[in-house]
Amino acid sequence: MASSASKPVRTAVFPVAGLGTRFLPATKAMAKEMLTVVDKPLIQYAVEEAAAAGIERFIFVTGRGKQAIEDHFDLAYELQATLKARGKEAAIAEATDFLPPPGAIAYVRQREALGLGHAVWCARRLVGDEPFAVLSPDDLVLSATPCLKQLADAQAGLGGNLVAVMDVPRDQTNRYGVLDTPDPESRTPRVEGLVEKPAPEAAPSTLSIIGRYILTPEVFAELDRHERGAGGEIQLTDAMAKLIGRQPFHGLRFEGERFDCGTKDGWLAANIAFSLARSDRREAAAEIVRRAAAGLSGDAEGRGDS
Ligand code: UTP
Numbered sequence: 634m635a636s637s638a639s640k641p642v643r644t645a646v647f648p649v650a651g652l653g654t655r656f657l658p659a660t661k662a663m664a665k666e667m668l669t670v671v672d673k674p675l676i677q678y679a680v681e682e683a684a685a686a687g688i689e690r691f692i693f694v695t696g697r698g699k700q701a702i703e704d705h706f707d708l709a710y711e712l713q714a715t716l717k718a719r720g721k722e723a724a725i726a727e728a729t730d731f732l733p734p735p736g737a738i739a740y741v742r743q744r745e746a747l748g749l750g751h752a753v754w755c756a757r758r759l760v761g762d763e764p765f766a767v768l769s770p771d772d773l774v775l776s777a778t779p780c781l782k783q784l785a786d787a788q789a790g791l792g793g794n795l796v797a798v799m800d801v802p803r804d805q806t807n808r809y810g811v812l813d814t815p816d817p818e819s820r821t822p823r824v825e826g827l828v829e830k831p832a833p834e835a836a837p838s839t840l841s842i843i844g845r846y847i848l849t850p851e852v853f854a855e856l857d858r859h860e861r862g863a864g865g866e867i868q869l870t871d872a873m874a875k876l877i878g879r880q881p882f883h884g885l886r887f888e889g890e891r892f893d894c895g896t897k898d899g900w901l902a903a904n905i906a907f908s909l910a911r912s913d914r915r916e917a918a919a920e921i922v923r924r925a926a927a928g929l930s931g932d933a934e935g936r937g938d939s
Pocket of ligand 1: 648649650651652653654655656665666694743745746747748749751752769770771895
């Protein structure tokens with residue numbers, strides 16, 4: 634029988650039960666994952682990225698106040714009937730083309746936001762004994778090849794566990810899970826250790842994990858322990874770290890630019906970058922950016938700044 638590590642990745646977990654406190658007040662009554670970049674909610678980008686990587690089973694770990702996510706992936710009969718009566722076929726396509734086939738999405742609730750590791754653990758029965766992907770929808774990657782596809786292709790050769798990584802400024806290591814690796818310059822650095830949110834002086838490198846993972850199901854046995862880590866949360870990084878040495882474990886320096894849309898600055902930057910990258914939005918977006926920049930330099934001149 635093939636080992637679990639050699640099976641193709643066909644299941645993805647989308648943790649969407651977080652509180653999104655860094656984006657208040659927007660997230661008071663609305664799911665952070667429904668924030669839009671240009672004209673699409675973050676969760677739709679994540680689902681489309683997963684589908685482009687061959688994912689067939691989509692597991693959402695959701696929570697109270699997140700119903701809009703389920704509605705977004707359902708039919709909206711009233712809207713469709715109205716659009717049909719008005720002959721707006723293109724608009725109907727916009728609202729439905731992205732839907733995975735019926736039965737492909739499953740929902741499970743995380744009753745308390747105890748951390749990313751706990752959210753992933755809540756999906757254990759639905760994932761079963763297979764390698765699976767995890768996508769944090771608030772991490773958005775602009776790239777020619779979808780980020781999860783890059784990961785799936787690399788994992789097919791390497792096997793085991795693979796996490797998307799990027800270099801961050803050393804003074805920001807305390808926001809990420811950080812790799813301890815003997816070959817940090819490699820495209821696929823071998824992972825010898827993982828530290829969640831290390832202080833800059835304690836960080837073993839500056840190679841940091843973003844919200845794209847391919848993991849083996851053995852991680853669930855580690856998550857079963859419900860050990861609390863940084864910030865008192867059940868951390869996925871801590872459970873993953875226990876697999877090192879038992880299974881292949883690598884990072885992947887993905888190609889593309891990542892935006893942390895869970896923060897106001899990251900979300901704004903993503904809106905600009907994704908607008909400029911879209912042929913139907915580029916011209917208008919460039920004009921808006923030019924005008925804003927001219928306004929800024931006008932302010933500086935007005936104040937006598939150089
Ligand atoms: P974050 O680390 O950004 O946490 O979660 P958060 O609670 O959403 O946001 P802040 O820090 O309060 O601003 C990354 C992803 O993991 C999910 C979130 O919904 C987000 O998609 N998550 C996080 C859960 O599903 N459950 C949790 O307990 C924590």
